[in-house]
Amino acid sequence: MKRLFLMFTLFFFVTMCLSPTFAQYEPSTQISLPEGAIARLGRGHIKEIMYSPDGTRLAVTTSSGVWIYDGKTGEELGLITRRHKHLVMSAAYSPDGKTIATGYWNGTLRLCDADTGKNKNTLIGHSYVIDSIAYSPNGSMIATGGTDKTVRLWDVSTGKNINTLTEHIGPVYSVKFSPDGKTIATGSEDNTIRLWDTHTGKLRNTFDGYRKPIVFSMDGNMFFAVSNSTYEVQIWDTATGQPIKTIPKKNTVYPIVYLLKNNTFTLDDKGELILQNVHTEKPLKSFIDDTQLIVSIIYSPDGKTIATADLNGTMQWWDAHTGENIKTFTRYIGRGHPSIQYSPNGKLIATGGAIMPNLWDAATGKFLRTIYGHESYGIFTFSPDGDILATASADSTARLWNVYTGENIKTLTGHNGRVYPLIYSPDGNTFVTADDGGTLRIWDADTGNQLKTLTGDTYKAIWFLYSPDGKKLATRFNDTVRLLNAYTGETEKSLLGHTGRVHAAAYSPDGKTITTYSTDNTVRLWDTNTEKNIKTLNILGKIMAVVYSPEGEPLAITTHEETVTLWNVATEQLLKRYEGQKNGILGSLTRSKKRQNERTRWGPPNHIHTVKYSPNGSTLATVRNNGIVQLWDVDKERRIGKLIKPFKDEPLNVWIEYSPDGRILVTAQFGNMTGTPRLWDTATGKLLKTLKGYTYCGNSLKFSPDSKTIATGHRDGTVLLWDIPTR
Numbered sequence: 001m002k003r004l005f006l007m008f009t010l011f012f013f014v015t016m017c018l019s020p021t022f023a024q025y026e027p028s029t030q031i032s033l034p035e036g037a038i039a040r041l042g043r044g045h046i047k048e049i050m051y052s053p054d055g056t057r058l059a060v061t062t063s064s065g066v067w068i069y070d071g072k073t074g075e076e077l078g079l080i081t082r083r084h085k086h087l088v089m090s091a092a093y094s095p096d097g098k099t100i101a102t103g104y105w106n107g108t109l110r111l112c113d114a115d116t117g118k119n120k121n122t123l124i125g126h127s128y129v130i131d132s133i134a135y136s137p138n139g140s141m142i143a144t145g146g147t148d149k150t151v152r153l154w155d156v157s158t159g160k161n162i163n164t165l166t167e168h169i170g171p172v173y174s175v176k177f178s179p180d181g182k183t184i185a186t187g188s189e190d191n192t193i194r195l196w197d198t199h200t201g202k203l204r205n206t207f208d209g210y211r212k213p214i215v216f217s218m219d220g221n222m223f224f225a226v227s228n229s230t231y232e233v234q235i236w237d238t239a240t241g242q243p244i245k246t247i248p249k250k251n252t253v254y255p256i257v258y259l260l261k262n263n264t265f266t267l268d269d270k271g272e273l274i275l276q277n278v279h280t281e282k283p284l285k286s287f288i289d290d291t292q293l294i295v296s297i298i299y300s301p302d303g304k305t306i307a308t309a310d311l312n313g314t315m316q317w318w319d320a321h322t323g324e325n326i327k328t329f330t331r332y333i334g335r336g337h338p339s340i341q342y343s344p345n346g347k348l349i350a351t352g353g354a355i356m357p358n359l360w361d362a363a364t365g366k367f368l369r370t371i372y373g374h375e376s377y378g379i380f381t382f383s384p385d386g387d388i389l390a391t392a393s394a395d396s397t398a399r400l401w402n403v404y405t406g407e408n409i410k411t412l413t414g415h416n417g418r419v420y421p422l423i424y425s426p427d428g429n430t431f432v433t434a435d436d437g438g439t440l441r442i443w444d445a446d447t448g449n450q451l452k453t454l455t456g457d458t459y460k461a462i463w464f465l466y467s468p469d470g471k472k473l474a475t476r477f478n479d480t481v482r483l484l485n486a487y488t489g490e491t492e493k494s495l496l497g498h499t500g501r502v503h504a505a506a507y508s509p510d511g512k513t514i515t516t517y518s519t520d521n522t523v524r525l526w527d528t529n530t531e532k533n534i535k536t537l538n539i540l541g542k543i544m545a546v547v548y549s550p551e552g553e554p555l556a557i558t559t560h561e562e563t564v565t566l567w568n569v570a571t572e573q574l575l576k577r578y579e580g581q582k583n584g585i586l587g588s589l590t591r592s593k594k595r596q597n598e599r600t601r602w603g604p605p606n607h608i609h610t611v612k613y614s615p616n617g618s619t620l621a622t623v624r625n626n627g628i629v630q631l632w633d634v635d636k637e638r639r640i641g642k643l644i645k646p647f648k649d650e651p652l653n654v655w656i657e658y659s660p661d662g663r664i665l666v667t668a669q670f671g672n673m674t675g676t677p678r679l680w681d682t683a684t685g686k687l688l689k690t691l692k693g694y695t696y697c698g699n700s701l702k703f704s705p706d707s708k709t710i711a712t713g714h715r716d717g718t719v720l721l722w723d724i725p726t727r
Contacts, residue, residue, distance in 0.1 A: 023722075029365035031063065032081045032117075034720065036693050038709075039365035041351060041719040042358065043067055043332045045307040046052040048092060048296045052097040052114070055301035059100065060315060061091040062332065062715035066100055066475060068114075074317060075325045080117040087716050091134040092142075094156075103130025103140055105207040109144055109154070125152050125161045131173045136198070137181040145172030151186050153201070162203040167194060171532070173211065179220035180239060184497075187211045193225050195241065205241035209233065267450070314370070331358075331367045339700060343386035346705040348403060350380055350389060351719050357391065359403060361618065364705065365576065365721065369406045373399055379420060383445065384428040392419035398433050400448055410448030415439060420469055425470035430486050432464050432473065442473070443490045452489025463504070467511045472528070477503045483528060493531045498526055506546045508554065515546040515554045515569055525569045537569050544611040557620070559608045560587035564622055566634070578632045580606065610654075616662030619682045628669050631685050641685015647676070664724055665711035666701060666710070677712055678702055679724060688725045 018174030025039040033040060044064030051071060058069040065088055080100055081088075087585060090103040093114070107126035110119055125556060126146040134143045141162075142154040150364065150614055151165035151172055168642030170190030177184055177198070181649045186195045195205040210225040217223065222235050233247035257286070281343065296309040304317040305326065313332035316325055339352040342362065349360045357380045359368040363535040378393030388409065392398040398412040398419050417436035424431040424445065434440045441452040465474040466486065471485040478501055483493040500519030507514050513534070517523045523537040523546060541560030546569070549555055555570040562580035605626035612621045619640060627646030630639060646652050646669055655668050668677045678690040693714055703724075710722050 009042075013710075020567055024363060025365040028076055031345065032079045036689060036692060036722060037720045038723055039330075039721040040064075041349065041367075041711075041721065042717055044339070045717040046296065046313055046332050048317065048589055049298050049309050050091070050093055050313065051298060051307075051309050052093050053095055054097055057097075058300075058307060059091065059093065060233065060309070060329075061088060061102075062086040063089075064718050066102060068260075069329075074329070078117065080112050080114075086279060089129050089143075090131055090133045092135055094135050095137060095139040101133050101135070103131050103133050103144060103146075105727070109142070109148060109149065109158075111156070117322075123154055123159050125159070125164075126150065129171075131171065132175045134177050134184075136177050137179060140525075141181075141198070143175045143184055143186075145175040145186055145188075147171035149188070150388065151175060151184070151196070153184075153198075154327070160608050161419070165194075165196055165201055165203075165251045167203050167206075168192065171435070174214050176214045176216060176223075176226050178216050178223075180219065183220075183238060184431070185214045185216070185223055187214050187225065191228050195238070205667070207236070207241070208717075248487045262439065273441070279712075300723055305418060318530070332372065332717075338717060338719055340702040340710070340711045340713050340719055341380065341382060342702055342704050343382045343403070344384055344705060345386045347386065348382075349711060349719070350382065351713065352380060355681050359406075360388070362709075371401050371406055373401075373408055373411075379422055381422045381424060383424055384426060385668075386536075390422050390424070390431060392422045392433055394418040396435070398422065398443075400445075412441075412448055412450070413442060414441065414453070415451065421464070423466070425466045425473075425486055426468060427470035429470055434464075438564060440475070440489075441482075442486065451487055452491055464484060465505050465507060467507055467528070468509060469511055473509070476505075478502070479518065479520075479527075481505060481514070483514075493528065495524075495526050495531060497533045497536070498522065503543070506548055508548055508556075509552050513554065515548075515556070517546050517556065518544045523567070523569050525554050532533065535569055535572060537567060537572050539567075541565070545613060547613050550617045555613070557611050557613060559611060559622075561604070562606050562624075564608060564611055566620075570712070576634065576637050578637060580608065580630070591607050593719070611658065612658060612665075614658045614662035614665075614682060618662060619665075621656050621658070621665050621682075623654050623656055625652075627654050627669065629654060629656060631680070633683055640682065641680075643684075657701065657703075657708075659703045659724070660705060661707040664703075664707065666703075668701065677710075679710070689722070691720070691722050693720055 006047055029263055033510045035255055044062030046063040049060050051640055056071045058071045060067045065079045067079050068077045070077060071722045086105040088102055089105055091708050092101050094659050095225045097112055100112050102110045102112060107128050107130060109123040109130055111118055117235045127148040128627040129147040130144050131147060132145040140156055142156060144152050149168050149171060152161050153163040155162050168188040168190055172186055172188045174187035183199055184198050185193060187193045191205040191209055191211055194203055196203055209227055210228060211228055215224040221238055223238050224233060224235050226233055234243060235245045236243055269383055294308050294310050299305050304320055306320050309315045309434045315329040315332060317327040319326055341350045347362055349362045350357045356371045356372050356374055361368060374393035374395050378391045380391045382389055387403060389401045389403050396415045396417060401410040402409055415435040419433050419435050422433055430442055431445050431446055432440060432442050442452040444451055463476055471486050473482060479498040481495040481502055482491045485492055498518040498520055502516050505514055505516040512528060514526050514528055523543060524533055525535040526705050537556060537560050543558050543559045545557045547555050556569050557565040558565045564578040565574060566576040568575050603625050607625050609624050610623035618634055620634055622630050629644035631641055644667060653670055655670060659668050663682055665680045665682050666677050668675050678687060679689040682691050683689050691712055694713055708724055710724055
């Protein structure tokens with residue numbers, strides 16, 4: 001561990017000597033970064049926590065790797081991470097503390113030097129996720145449980161799989177050795193716990209109705225588990241398999257049971273962790289944890305401290321004798337693929353994926369706070385001035401928070417069911433929310449008072465569009481667009497004329513006109529003051545978008561097979577035609593029958609399914625069914641650079657996005673565990689940077705408002721920050 005600490009110290013020194021852009025970020029955000037990344041926000045989803053055998057180190061297993069802390073001071077020392085895309089799912093210290101075994105999503109088991117993180121050996125046998133790892137007491141053997149329904153025993157010295165236990169009919173989530181090493185206890189999703197003879201692999205006992213956790217007493221004579229149906233704690237005799245005692249369920253949440261000197265823990269419905277004696281069931285001490293359900297708890301080897309981790313991604317350190325909270329470890333992220341938002345001024349980053357979002361300093365990567373309050377996963381957005389974070393959740397509420405203090409300014413009630421979306425007016429005076437039941441509510445952003453409630457089936461699954469001055473709110477009601485007063489919710493204008501569902505709309509920069517398009521294959525231009533339909537453009541092909549050029553001209557973008565057309569809606573004039581390549585693409589890209597089928601299920605391979613118009617109006621980007629991306633010069637009607645062909649071994653579901661200044665196009669092929677973002681120069685079509693993150697990114701990606709950095713959200717629960725290179 002000394003070498004790990006020295007490596008971290010050296011890393012700190014080196015980063016201080018780097019360029020200002022890199023060095024401004026906190027050293028703790030730069031540990032074991034992928035190539036080209038400048039900071040990491042978050043440490044990943046907490047899986048479990050463990051002490052080294054001598055108690056000098058506390059290790060936290062997360063999806064991003066194993067974070068190491070000083071067991072006495074709590075100082076962060078380093079990260080033992082992977083060098084591939086697969087998530088860490090489990091880990092265990094060897095009895096001598098020199099090795100950490102890590103299990104991965106793809107079924108591989110790695111033995112790493114606990115001091116340096118260097119890989120000693122890679123053991124391959126499981127076909128899928130390794131969910132649990134245990135060393136035998138003498139350290140000669142490792143047991144692993146996987147979602148492939150097997151338990152595998154490994155010889156540590158040779159790395160060979162010496163036995164495979166196959167009686168379970170469901171994924172194995174828990175494996176434990178008895179203290180004498182003669183017995184292995186396994187728990188499975190098939191709702192059984194099984195005891196095995198370590199040396200012969202013979203099944204000795206099966207206990208129905210139990211899964212995990214499994215805990216042996218210190219002498220190994222008893223073991224504990226929790227009933228899946230009654231949540232009672234059952235204690236058995238290890239040798240005979242006979243029940244010894246049942247501890248009744250006394251609370252409304254899943255009890256978490258661990259043992260030290262005949263004491264157990266349960267968690268009550270008030271968020272208190274209760275320590276009680278096994279035999280007398282007398283409560284001895286309570287530890288207040290008012291965040292989320294605890295998912296992992298462990299004693300230090302000397303019994304003086306207790307470490308807990310909860311569902312929302314917070315780890316806490318407690319004095320085992322007084323129940324006092326010694327330290328809280330932050331920057332872990334709760335379950336879920338993180339969503340990302342920059343504040344409008346670019347100073348803050350909000351990341352979600354847990355029940356509530358986390359706030360970070362965008363300039364330094366420093367963790368600021370977690371916003372606690374909602375009972376279930378929610379969405380969030382910043383106010384236009386960036387001072388307030390508004391959140392909405394499936395708990396039927398929306399809430400306003402001070403981003404600098406984390407104070408809950410207002411809780412907005414009245415909705416029934418999941419609340420979505422959450423949209424501020426440009427002037428920041430009002431915002432709107434809707435729910436699953438078809439209710440739309442308009443709120444005063446300063447006071448949180450409700451201004452108007454609109455109900456009825458016509459309000460379901462609608463979009464909202466504020467006028468540039470924030471005074472009007474455009475909403476779709478099937479084939480009609482209504483312009484509402486943003487303060488009273490009263491309908492001021494109704495735009496009638498479409499005969500099909502209205503898909504989208506765009507306001508002109510001055511707010512005097514609005515352009516809409518519909519399933520009736522028409523684009524219409526309206527005067528927002530008179531309700532007059534100024535122009536109607538009939539389209540042959542598919543309407544992709546309506547936008548306004550930087551000069552304020554209403555434009556319609558349409559496609560027909562392999563061709564993109566650009567129209568001026570006000571003059572009904574065809575402005576530009578962008579002709580795609582018609583032949584040869586499919587054949588040149590066919591690598592396998594599977595990938596060919598992947599293309600054809602979306603339609604003809606060369607047909608265009610996505611078009612984006614750059615914010616500066618200078619380029620267009622198109623995506624074909626076969627995954628090919630092409631940049632176009634809007635004025636000159638010609639291609640920019642070469643065809644951006646899909647990359648090998650990545651899905652053909654391609655997502656594209658422009659930077660706010662329009663000079664960068666990002667592409668990502670996403671699906672399964674892949675999805676590497678790539679940045680392209682829109683002036684030349686050249687590849688500027690590949691963001692080689694180590695887990696699936698997909699379309700969880702945001703540019704900073706100044707287009708200087710980009711944030712990518714990854715399946716391991718972390719967000720990576722990257723510099724955008726200059727041309």
